[in-house]
Amino acid sequence: MFLRLTDQPSLGRVLMRTLIAVAYLIIFAPVFMIVVTSFFAQEIISFPPPALSLQWYANAWHKPEFFRGLTTSLEVALLTAAIGVPIGTMAALAIVRGEFPGRGALSSFLLAPLAVPGVVAGSGLYMFYVMAEDFFDRDIKATTGGLVAAHTLLAIPWTVRLVVASLQGLDRRAEEAAANLGANPFTVFHRITLPMMRPGIVAAAMFSFIQSFENLDLSMLLVGPGRITLPVAMLNYLEFRIDPTLAAVATVQITLVGLLMVVTDRFVKLSRVV
Template sequence: MFARLTERPSLGRGLMRAMIGLAYLIIFAPVAMIVATSFFSQQIISFPPAGLTWHWYVNAWDNPEFLRGLITSLQVALLAAVVGVPIGTAAALAIVRGEFWGRNAISTLLLAPLAVPGVVAGAGLYMFYVLAENVLDRDIKATTQGLVAAHILLAIPWTVRLVVASLQGLDRAAEEAAANLGAGPFTVFRRITLPMMRPGIVAAAMFSFIQSFENLDISLLLVGPGRITLPVAMLNYLEFRIDPTLAAVATVQILIVGVLMVVTDRFVKLSRVV
């Protein structure tokens, strides 16, 4: 009887570990398949591969559209994070610390884009840009400025969500102590509040950059001629060719995002916020 009782916890732990391992396998199997496919030598993918090669990475590098798309995606994602994160951080601080009428409604409005499908959001922004062009008599759609503005709208909801979560878990005792010792509101914010908000802000910047860098739905409807992002360049390539070149480009994307997450987690533990 005693042996049965002592065996059950180990059996439960083993089953739990097996389920966790299965979950990780389901999550990472597609990623591993993409990376492996990028090294297949044959143009039409088949198993087992006839050989391994770097040719598809060279082919992607020689394609000017991929290089232009990568540069554009990096520029747009960086601008979206630089502009959107401060705006979202200020909004999150007002929602959590402020006391004003309609605070919950504003919070819901700012988080609503997270629940809207990307295609719907892109179509809505496109129609809004068309109406704005008629009123302002200037080009907005198919411009870099219009694309960056749309990606800023992607960054703000993620920033509000993550920074609000970070602020709600903060202990205000240190802020109150600093205020009691004579520190002004700006000094308290700069020396106490802002450092405590850093994990949420860094996580928001990372997620905003990634969302913008990999976005296809909105970018597809708003890019202009000769100024396409990397996901749009990949879709254009797929329209005329089917080979592992796209797997090579996707592997580079995975590498960029992975390095970004590892570096970010090195300075700010994302598990505390996300």
């Protein structure tokens, strides 16, 4: 039986699928190489590897700076998400549902940190912390609180961006129906609005955690002895040694972030928000 002309893939469709496959290959090739390199037995990378081994994972496990960096990164990322997401959610709700002059300017102001390079933001925050320490006579930089405050400045724009997108796609007729049936504003928000906002809030929490957990350019200017994050610990290790230990640490980091995204997408479809 001959296929109909409409059943045959067109040249444009085949070309588009090929370009998409090439794009995915370019994106995931570095990640694949990092994971594969972490199992190489030799210290100096060469292809093909003479043998495979888990020694670099064991080497990373016995490096206390990596464990301390992982603990600090998890602590800072969790606190950043816990502080930045509620603030950003309230700001997004005010921007979308509020009626006051300057909403557009407020939205642009809250999203502005995303356009500032991390090194520039880190340098500015470092100088601000130095002046604040002189004024308040207490340590701010090289502390967990200083890192959390800096990372929160990036968590708020991500939250505003995602929650605003979530709110703009909501149907307000359910809220109006609940209000017409006698529900007070708090009940409408708690029972109707907040559940509908959940995908945007969960996605914002995930992105806030990830951007804090993997942040390097901002963190490396604000950490201190004994209080370094995992990316900074990896950078410090690279100054003295070049071996697959960093690939092993990066593989663990990629696995943690990947599991977080999979679990989040299991409960909240990220494609509806992002």
